[in-house]
Amino acid sequence: MEVRSIVLGPDEPYELRLTGRGARGYVWTWQVTGDADVVTVDEAPVGRAAPEAAPPPGAAVERAYVVRGRAPGGGRARIRFAQVRPPYPDEAPYDEFVLDVEVVSVTGAA
Known part of the structure; x- marks a missing residue:
């Protein structure tokens, strides 16, 4: 299980990419704790470049x-992401990923 820590400002986005195994019946779920x-x-x-770029059946999908x-x-x-069936x-x-997020106030103080 990987653990990553990030700091965000109000309305600031962070994109996280996780490998999916949907063809094997797994989906990513998440649970938020703390604040x-x-x-x-x-x-x-x-996004995909073109429809013909679709992965073959059973392939991992991001x-x-x-x-x-x-x-x-x-x-x-x-935020605890868990890959479950x-x-x-x-x-x-099957897999887990934890993201610790600190959101700082507009003035920069937590």
Whole structure:
């Protein structure tokens, strides 16, 4: 499990790319803890150059997520991404990624 720490200002975005295994039934989920109201997390589209560039069946597909600091800022949140298979909720995640986010206030003080 990788852990990464970042600092964001209010309304500042951070794009995170994670390798997906959707063809094998896995999806990325996320849970925000700490000061959960200081960040938002949204899945972002991942563009392809052309339709013929689609990956072959069963191939890993990259997923993109945008984490954004929320105004007015000032707080810390931990986002735990887990790659799971929804039909098997008791199964351990295939992969995990933790993002520690500090959102600084407009004046720069946390």
